[in-house]
Structure formats: C-alpha cells, structure tokens
Amino acid sequence: MIFRSLEEDYWHLCESVQVWDVSCQRQVEITGPDTQKLVQLMTPRDLSQAELGQCFYAPLCDETGGMINDPILIKHSNNHWWLSIADSDVMLWAKGLATGFGLDALVTEPDIWPLAVQGPKAEELLSRVFGKEISRILFFRSRTFNYQGTKMLVARSGWSKQGGFEIYVNDAELGGQLWDELFAKGEDLNVGPGCPNLIERIESGLLSFGGDMGYDTTPFECGLDQYVSLDADIESLSLEELRTRKSKTKLIGIVIDRKVNLIDKRVFIGSNVVGKITSDTWSPRYSAFLAFARCELKHLEDAQNLHVKTTSGEVSAWITDLPFDFETLGLTGIEEGRSI
Missing domain, CATH: 2.40.30.110 (Aminomethyltransferase beta-barrel domains)
Incomplete structure (x- = not known):
C-alpha cells in the first residue's frame, strides 16, 4: 500500500511518525498447563528463560527444519502465550501438534487487532495518549496500559528499524477512538497513515515470509542463526534435524x-x-x-x-x-x- 509515493512514505517514516493498521496480523493464543511445552516444541529458539512481558522473534520450524512462520512470541505467563504471526497459517499446525503430542493446551484466535505506531517520533506521540510511562518499555518488552477503562497491551516492537510500538487493540470501537486520538494529538508531529515500507524494510534487512523465506528454507539459510539454540537442552520439533542438515x-x-x-x-x-x-x-x-x-x-x-x-x-x-x-x-x- 502506498499513501503518497513509495519514496515520500519512506522519508516520512524515517523522519516523523506513522500509524499502521496491521489488524491483519493475527494472534494465535495458547493457554493451558502444557502451553510452554507446545510453544517450545514449535521453535528451535530456547524459551526457557523467558520473562513475563518479554517478546521474542522466533522462527517456527517443522520436523525437517523448514520454516513455518517467523512470528513475535509474547509471554503473558507460563500458561499463556501469544504468537503474533506473519504471512502464513500457524493455528491449524499448532492445533495438530497439541493433539498429536497429547498436550493439555488450547489453541485459539483472540479478538485482537494490532495497531503499529512507527518512526522516531512514535514515543512522543504515545506518551501523549498513554502517559510518560510509555518510555519505560524496553525494546521487545510489553506492558499493559489503561485506555478509556480498557486494558491494552503495548510492546516496543514493529516491522521497521525506525523505532516504535505495537498496540494490541482488544476492542474494535475503542480502536477507532484510539486511531482518531493518535492523529489529533500528533498533528504537530506530522503524523500520517502508513504501512510497512519496502525501501525501509530492505535497507534494514527485514525479511518477508513467503518471499525471502518459506517452507523449503531453514533459519540458517535465511541468516537467522542467532535465533537457533543448537546447544540448548530443549524439546523442539526441528532442533535435531537442524543440527545435522546442511544448508x-x-x-x-x-x-x-x-x-x-x-x-x-x-x-x-x-x-x-x-x-x-x-x-x-x-x-x-x-x-x-x-x-x-x-x-x-x-x-x-x-x-x-x-x-x-x-x-x-x-x-x-x-x-x-x-x-x-x-x-x-x-x-x-x-x-x-x-x-x-
């Protein structure tokens, strides 16, 4: 999607602040006693030291080492994780693993509509909406904020390298109000609508699932070596194959x-x-x-x-x-x- 031109949108993202409607970025919610086991089974990245509110970029891989998706994982508790997925299906695969391995874990799709606020002025804009506490969110961490009496999760993350946040909107009507408020309070910051920008994405080395990587590629073939815990003592569906498979x-x-x-x-x-x-x-x-x-x-x-x-x-x-x-x-x- 282009709002002005590809280059104008690029410069605007790099210099100001944009609000992205990325509600198509669906969440896979996993709850239950075996949640941690199921999530770990899906990725070769060691999640054993994950803290509450922490976000993880993690390749999801099948038994051949091929990539299924590359979502952001968010830990709410040991028995509650979100997988904020990219451009492929994950929920049915997760359901199949839970059933096949006999795990006590419920896999669902919650009513969550992500809204990204990206750019160097994103923190200033969100501080006007959620308060100065927004600055205390560390990179790839999340916190819950009260908006109009409703708790919303906000994470310092997003599909750009310009800095920014993702708001996990859980009320459609409030989402419209939040959108309007962001534009009203960001007028002097030159706020504008936007979306992931091809120029910025490539300059920053951000990969797109289904184009730059897919089911037939391993994390190593995508330069994602640092997200594979080869020496970890974890139960992961793909790890044994990834230890021996040659790129x-x-x-x-x-x-x-x-x-x-x-x-x-x-x-x-x-x-x-x-x-x-x-x-x-x-x-x-x-x-x-x-x-x-x-x-x-x-x-x-x-x-x-x-x-x-x-x-x-x-x-x-x-x-x-x-x-x-x-x-x-x-x-x-x-x-x-x-x-x-």
Whole structure:
C-alpha cells in the first residue's frame, strides 16, 4: 500500500511518525498447563528463560527444519502465550501438534487487532495518549496500559528499524477512538497513515515470509542463526534435524550503484544461474539498487560479484552479507538531500 509515493512514505517514516493498521496480523493464543511445552516444541529458539512481558522473534520450524512462520512470541505467563504471526497459517499446525503430542493446551484466535505506531517520533506521540510511562518499555518488552477503562497491551516492537510500538487493540470501537486520538494529538508531529515500507524494510534487512523465506528454507539459510539454540537442552520439533542438515542456499545482499530495471529475477555468475532475487528496491538515501537474493551456496564460495539482466543489458552487482553494512560498502547516506 502506498499513501503518497513509495519514496515520500519512506522519508516520512524515517523522519516523523506513522500509524499502521496491521489488524491483519493475527494472534494465535495458547493457554493451558502444557502451553510452554507446545510453544517450545514449535521453535528451535530456547524459551526457557523467558520473562513475563518479554517478546521474542522466533522462527517456527517443522520436523525437517523448514520454516513455518517467523512470528513475535509474547509471554503473558507460563500458561499463556501469544504468537503474533506473519504471512502464513500457524493455528491449524499448532492445533495438530497439541493433539498429536497429547498436550493439555488450547489453541485459539483472540479478538485482537494490532495497531503499529512507527518512526522516531512514535514515543512522543504515545506518551501523549498513554502517559510518560510509555518510555519505560524496553525494546521487545510489553506492558499493559489503561485506555478509556480498557486494558491494552503495548510492546516496543514493529516491522521497521525506525523505532516504535505495537498496540494490541482488544476492542474494535475503542480502536477507532484510539486511531482518531493518535492523529489529533500528533498533528504537530506530522503524523500520517502508513504501512510497512519496502525501501525501509530492505535497507534494514527485514525479511518477508513467503518471499525471502518459506517452507523449503531453514533459519540458517535465511541468516537467522542467532535465533537457533543448537546447544540448548530443549524439546523442539526441528532442533535435531537442524543440527545435522546442511544448508544448500544462502540469502545474500546485492548492491548496484545505479538504477536498473530488471528483465527477470535471476542472478548469474558467468553463464550459470545461481539464484534469484526475492526482494529489491531503489534506495534514495544511498543512491543504490538494493536486493535480497537466494543463491546456491556452492557457487558463492569464491564469488566477489555476480550479474543480473536488465533492460540496459547485463549489469554487475556486489555481493554482501545481510543486513547491509553501508559504511563497509562505502555508501554515504543522505537525509532529505543532506549528507549524513
């Protein structure tokens, strides 16, 4: 979705504050005595030290090590977790695991409609609505706040790297009031409607499930190694397979120092097709074409660059690890025309 233009929305997100209606981001709620066991079974990330109110980015993986989803997990209590899911179904899989393993855990979809407030002025805006206590929420932590007599969970999180919060609205009518109040109290902050922005997402190295990763990729093939607890003594459906399964592909970054129009998404080393681009954009901040590409690992060992096919012919591209390290790449950013 674009509100002004892709670039205008990008600069607005990076400089001001946006309110995102992300109510399509559904929650999977798990309750009951075996909740902790079921949630741990679904992810190779060790959750044994999770604290109340803590949020976790965690890959969910099946018995082959393939990814099912990459949600944010929120711990309400040992017997109560939320899974704030991405673009695939999780509830039926969770129900199947609970039944198959004979677990005493109830899997449901609560009436929750997330509202994200993102951008460098997000904290100031939310402090005008929920009070100064909002500043005490640490990154990837959540707290409950009273809004018009109703308790709402607010987490310092969101699908951008510009700072911000996610409000888990649990009353549809109050959600409309909250939306109006955010815009009324944020007028001087240049608040505006928004949504996840392609340019900002790629610059920040944020991956999209179903595009950059999916059922046929493991966390290691997506650069999510730090979220797999290989040495942990936990009961996880995928962990044993992930300890032995060898990666076949790798998600890499691609940089081209000028605008290009791709003919297709294939990437080449010499005459060999070695992978495909999964996400791409033009970065107005760094004046570069940026992309994620999934490539066969065997072709990347000695490669320094590759090429893509564009309307202007074959164009060479740099290969880099993700997330992008723009300083190492020698790319100087600008801020609305000013060097930074």
